[in-house]
Amino acid sequence: MVEPRQLRELREIVGDEHVLVDEDLLSSYVVDFTGRFRGWSGCVVRPGSTQEVAAIVSTCRRNGIRLTVQGGNTGLVGGAVPLGGETVLSLRRLSRIDHVDPRSGQLTAGAGVSIVAVQQAAAAAGWAYGVDFSSRASATVGGSVATNAGGLRVLRHGDTRAQLLGVEAVLGTAAVVSRLSGLTKDNTGYHLPGLLCGSEGTLGVVTAARFRLVAPLAQRVVALLAFRTPSDAVAAAGSLRRQLPSLSAAELFFDEGLSLVREVLSLPTPFPSRHRAYLLLEAGADHDPVTELSAAVESLHGVEAVAVATGGHGADQLWRYREGHTEAINTLGAPHKLDVTVPMDAFAELVERVPEVVARLRPEARTWLFGHAAEGSLHVNVTGVDPADEEVDEAVLRLVASLEGSISAEHGIGRAKRRWLDLCRSSAEIEAFRAIKGALDPDGILNPGVLLPDS
Ligand code: 2HG
Ligand code: ZN
Numbered sequence: 001m002v003e004p005r006q007l008r009e010l011r012e013i014v015g016d017e018h019v020l021v022d023e024d025l026l027s028s029y030v031v032d033f034t035g036r037f038r039g040w041s042g043c044v045v046r047p048g049s050t051q052e053v054a055a056i057v058s059t060c061r062r063n064g065i066r067l068t069v070q071g072g073n074t075g076l077v078g079g080a081v082p083l084g085g086e087t088v089l090s091l092r093r094l095s096r097i098d099h100v101d102p103r104s105g106q107l108t109a110g111a112g113v114s115i116v117a118v119q120q121a122a123a124a125a126g127w128a129y130g131v132d133f134s135s136r137a138s139a140t141v142g143g144s145v146a147t148n149a150g151g152l153r154v155l156r157h158g159d160t161r162a163q164l165l166g167v168e169a170v171l172g173t174a175a176v177v178s179r180l181s182g183l184t185k186d187n188t189g190y191h192l193p194g195l196l197c198g199s200e201g202t203l204g205v206v207t208a209a210r211f212r213l214v215a216p217l218a219q220r221v222v223a224l225l226a227f228r229t230p231s232d233a234v235a236a237a238g239s240l241r242r243q244l245p246s247l248s249a250a251e252l253f254f255d256e257g258l259s260l261v262r263e264v265l266s267l268p269t270p271f272p273s274r275h276r277a278y279l280l281l282e283a284g285a286d287h288d289p290v291t292e293l294s295a296a297v298e299s300l301h302g303v304e305a306v307a308v309a310t311g312g313h314g315a316d317q318l319w320r321y322r323e324g325h326t327e328a329i330n331t332l333g334a335p336h337k338l339d340v341t342v343p344m345d346a347f348a349e350l351v352e353r354v355p356e357v358v359a360r361l362r363p364e365a366r367t368w369l370f371g372h373a374a375e376g377s378l379h380v381n382v383t384g385v386d387p388a389d390e391e392v393d394e395a396v397l398r399l400v401a402s403l404e405g406s407i408s409a410e411h412g413i414g415r416a417k418r419r420w421l422d423l424c425r426s427s428a429e430i431e432a433f434r435a436i437k438g439a440l441d442p443d444g445i446l447n448p449g450v451l452l453p454d455s
Contacts, residue, residue, distance in 0.1 A: 001042045001085075002042045002043045002065060002087055003063075006059070006063050006065060007019060007021070007043065009059050009063075010043070010045050010056065010059065013045075013047070013052050013055045013056055013059065014045055014046060014047050014048065014052055014056070018045065018046040018047070018048070018093070019043060019044070019045055019046075020043065020044040020045075020046070021042065021043050025044070026041055026043075026044055026088075028073070029041065029044050029070060029073065029081075029082075029088045029090065030081055030082055030088070031081060032073065032075065032076070032078060032080070032081050033073065033074055033075075033076070033135075033330075034076065034330055034334050034335065034337065035330075035334045036078070036334040036335070036336075036337075036387050037078035037081045037083060037415070037416070038081070038083075039068075039081045039082040039083040039084070039085065039086075040082065040085050041068070041082040041085060041086060041087060041088050042085070042087065043087050043088070044087070044088040044090050045087060045088070045089055045090070046090045046092065046093050047089070047091070047093065047094070048093045048094070049094070049207075050094075050168055050170065050176060050178075050207040050208065051176075053089070053091075053170045053205050053207050054170045054174050054175075054176050055174075056089065057170050057171075057172065057174040057205065057445070057446075058174035060087070060445050061172075061173075061174055061443050061445055064443070064445075065087050065445065066084065066086045066087065066444075066445050066448050067086055067087050067088075067089045067205075067445055067446055067447070068080060068081065068082040068083075068084075068086040068087070068088050068089065068201075068447060069089045069091065069142075069146070069201035069205050069446065069447055070088050070089065070090050070091070070143075071090075071091050071092065071111060071112065071139070071140035071141070071142040071143030071144075071146075072092070072114065072135070072138040072139045072140040072143055073138070074135040074138050074139040074143065075143065075147065075411065075412070075414060076337050076339070076411045076414075076416075077337075077339075077408070077411050077412050077413060077414025077415065077416040077417055078414045078415040078416045079147070079200050079201070079412055079413075079414030079415060079416075079447065079450045079451070080143065080201070080414075083415055083449065084448060084449050086448065089205065091110075091111040091112045091140065091142045091205070091207065092112040092140065093112055094110035094111040094112040094113075094142070094207055094208065095110055095112040095113050095117075096109075096110045096113070097109045097110070097113055097117060097118070097121045099125075100121055100122060100124075100125035100127060100213065101182065102125055102126065102127075104182055104184075104212075105127050105212065105213040105214075105215075106165060106182045106210060106211065106212055106213060107121060107122060107125075107210070107211055107213065108180050108182075108208055108209070108210045108211075109121075109141045109208065109209060109211065110141065110142075110207065110208050111140060111141050111142025111143075111145075111205075111206055111207050111208060111209070112140050112141070112142065113140060113141045114136065114137060114138065114139065114140055114141075115129075115131065115132070115133070115135075115136040115137075115139050115140070115141070115144060115149075116136045116137045118141060118211065119132065119136065122213045123216065126216065127213035127214070127215070127216060128213060128214050128215065128216040128217070129163070129211065129213055129214070130153060130156070130157030130158065130162070130163050130212075130213070130214045131144065131149060131150075131151055131153060131157065131159070131160050131163060132151050132152050132153050133149060133150070133151030133152055134151075134152075134323045134326060135326075141206075141208075141209050142205075142206045142207070142209075144160050145160055145164065145167060145196070145197050145206045145209050146196070146197070146198075146199065146200055146201045146206055147160075147198065147200060147410075147411065147412045148160050148161050148197045148198035148410075148412075149410060150372070150375075150377065150409065150410030151372075151410070152249045152251065152372070153248055153249060154372060154374075154375055154377075155241065155247065155248065155249065155250060155372070155374040155375060156247070156248035156249070156284075157214055157248075159410070160197060161193075161194060161197045161198065163211045163212050163213075164193045164194070164197055164209060164210070164211060164212075165182050165183070165184065165193070165210045165211065165212050166179040166180045166181065166182060166183075166193055166209070166210035167179065167180070167192070167193045167196055167197070167206050167208065167209050167210070168180055168206070168207050168208040168209075169192075169196050169204040169205060169206045169207060170204055170205045170207060171203065171204040171440045171441065172203060172204060172440050172441025172442065172443065172444075172445060172446045173440065173441070173442065177192055177204070179192070179193065179210075180208060180210045181210075182210050182212075184212070193209075195436070198412070199451070200412050200413065200414065200447060200450050200451045201446055201447040201450065202437055202441065202446055202447045202450055202451050202452065203436065203437060203440040203441055203446065204440060204441075204446070205446065217246075217248070217284030217285055217286065218285070218286050218287075219284065219285060219286070219287065219288050219289060219310075219311070220248075220282060220283065220284040220289070220310075220311050220315065221282070221283050221284075221288075221289050221290050221293055221308060221309070221310050221311070221315075222280065222281065222282045222308070222309050222310075222311075222314075222315035222318045222319065223280075223281045223282075223283075223293060223297065223306060223307065223308045223309075223318075224270050224278060224279075224280050224281075224306070224307045224308075224318045224321065225278065225279045225280075225281065225297065225300070225303055225305075225306055226270075226271055226275035226277075226278055226303070226304045226305040226306070227275060227276065227277040227278065227279065227302045227303060227304060228275070228276065228302035228303075228304055229276055229277065229302055230254065230276060230277040230348065230351050230352065231348040231351075231352070232277065232300075232301050232302025232303075233252055233277035233278065233279050233302075233373065234252070234347050234348040234351060234373060235300075235301065235302075235348070236279055236300045236301070236302075236303070237250040237252065237279060237373035237374045238344055238374070239299070239300065240281065240296055240300070240374070241374050243296040243299065244283060244289075244292060244293060244296040246283040246284055246285040246289040246292065246293075247281065247282075247283050247374070248282050248283060248284045249280065249281065249282040249372075250279055250280075250281055250372070250373045250374040251279065251280040251281075251322045251370070251371070251372060251373065252277065252278070252279055252351075252369075252370060252371050252372075252373035252378075253277075253278050253280070253321070253322055253325060253369070253370040254276065254277055254278070254369055254370070255274050255275060255276055255277070255278075256366075256368065257325055257328075257329075257368050257369070257370055258270075258278060258321055259274075260325075260328045260329065260332075260368070261320070261321055261324040261325055261328045262321075263328075264324065264327065264328035264331050265320060265324045265327070265328065267317070267320060267321065267324070270307050270318070270321065271305045271307065273305075275304050275305060278321070279373060280318060280319065280321065280322045281293070282315075282319075288310075290308070290310060293308075322370065325368065325370045325379075325381075329368050329381045329383060332366070332383040332384070333383060333384075334387050335368075335381040335382060335383045336381065336382040336383075336385055336387070336390075336392060336393055337379070337380075337381055337411070337416075338379070338380040338381075338382075338393060338396050338397065338407075339377070339378075339379055339380075339408055339409050339410055339411040340377075340378055340380060340396070340397070340400040340405055340406065340407060340408070340409060341375065341376050341377045341378070341400075341405050341406050341408075341409035342376050342378075342400060342403040342404065342405030342406075343376060343403070343404055343405070344376045346376075346403040346404070346405065347373070347376040347378070349403065350376075350378060350399070350400065350403060350405070351369060351378065353399060354367060354369060354378070354380055354396055354399065355367045355369070357392075357395050357396055357399055358382055358392050358395070358396065361391055361392050361395055362382075362384070362385050362389075362391075362392055364384055365382050365383065365384045365385045365392065366382070366383045366384050367380065367381070367382055368380075368381040368382070368383070369381075371409075372409075372410075375409070376405075376409075377409035377410065378409075380396055393420075394420065397417075397420050397423055398423065400423075400424075401423040401424055405424070406424045407420050407421070407423055407424050412451070413450070413451045414450055414451070415449050415450055418449075418450070418451055418452060418453045419453055421451070421452070421453050422453065430452070430453070433451075433452060434452060434455065437452060
């Protein structure tokens with residue numbers, strides 16, 4: 001609990017109106033989007049500048065106040081909600097975008113800027129931002145950097161770390177590190193942006209980021225392919241990467257997921273009959289990519305039906321079948337969410353074995369699979385299992401580890417997965433993580449309980 005004297009100190013830094021203590025005002029900050037992770041907090045602090053963040057961290061260090069750092073609160077692993085009663089440090093007021101530098105194709109955005117606002121600012125200047133994902137309207141720059149967000153275009157442009165040229169951040173020591181000049185080449189020591197990116201707020205609070213932008217693609221085509229078997233769909237994603245240089249997304253889902261999305265979002269059926277597996281493809285190029293897409297699709301095995309849309313509403317409609325999964329599954333109650341990746345040659349086996357593993361342990365459960373097929377990245381959602389019952393989660397993660405995969409492809413470890421970190425990280429690696437944490441956040445006030453398992 002934050003004492004009255006400490007609240008006064010925080011108010012002096014950010015102003016009375018930006019220290020929230022009223023229970024009603026706190027309610028949206030203490031629970032995650034799925035409703036699975038619910039914490040509590042005595043106070044939310046909303047700084048308006050990097051200097052204010054530094055002053056808050058310094059005050060919290062002095063007073064032993066532990067902080068949970070929060071952006072758009074779209075995380076899925078309980079990393080941004082105060083499960084241990086921490087004070088919430090909300091960065092949404094850091095919402096400034098510096099104008100896009102048209103020559104270098106870069107922009108600097110505050111931690112509280114939404115991903116959609118970054119995309120719009122880039123587009124307005126004739127550029128594009130290489131990262132995109134379903135929660136783009138609420139997710140923020142700070143959170144996307146802290147979790148190294150992946151999403152729908154990783155196969156074309158890489159993850160958030162690949163866009164990151166610099167950050168401004170307040171370390172757990174309260175020191176400010178700032179490197180936002182946008183040098184594309186800079187070999188002068190440890191790469192702090194790369195380290196802070198994906199550190200899930202455990203080392204420092206990212207307050208701004210400098211991103212490289214990509215050339216916009218004048219023409220795009222979206223195709224939904226129906227496959228005879230899941231392994232045909234997985235094999236297709238692999239071979240399309242080689243055959244179709246304009247490929248920018250290859251998203252996998254299955255019949256059960258499509259039916260649920262259609263029912264919840266009231267969408268029409270894309271094909272007259274049902275099929276076992278689907279790939280949603282997007283290709284983008286300066287020229288019309290339809291001809292090369294059609295030629296590539298012709299060469300694939302097991303394709304039973306194809307729907308094509310060249311941009312506009314039709315393309316958005318096809319995307320809804322894929323992007324609607326998270327929302328549709330959430331209507332069934334708080335799901336168990338796993339987000340795993342395995343080497344490509346084990347991906348088809350993973351897709352086949354996950355439902356068997358779940359069914360063996362909890363026959364009453366429903367398993368929903370979808371994901372980013374070209375990277376071997378699979379979202380496993382399980383409904384109908386008590387949120388506190390983690391036996392299924394553990395069994396799936398052990399399967400992933402046995403296939404030499406990783407227990408998180410893009411959502412991070414948060415609080416949800418930390419006890420399984422050693423399934424894919426050696427004790428030497430975890431000790432190195434702890435040493436870095438100890439150096440940059442010596443009092444352990446930033447995101448306690450996130451990422452690192454208890455020692
Ligand atoms: C996606 O790819 C997101 O749509 C969310 O990473 C995945 O809801 C999920 O499990
Ligand atoms: Zn995803």
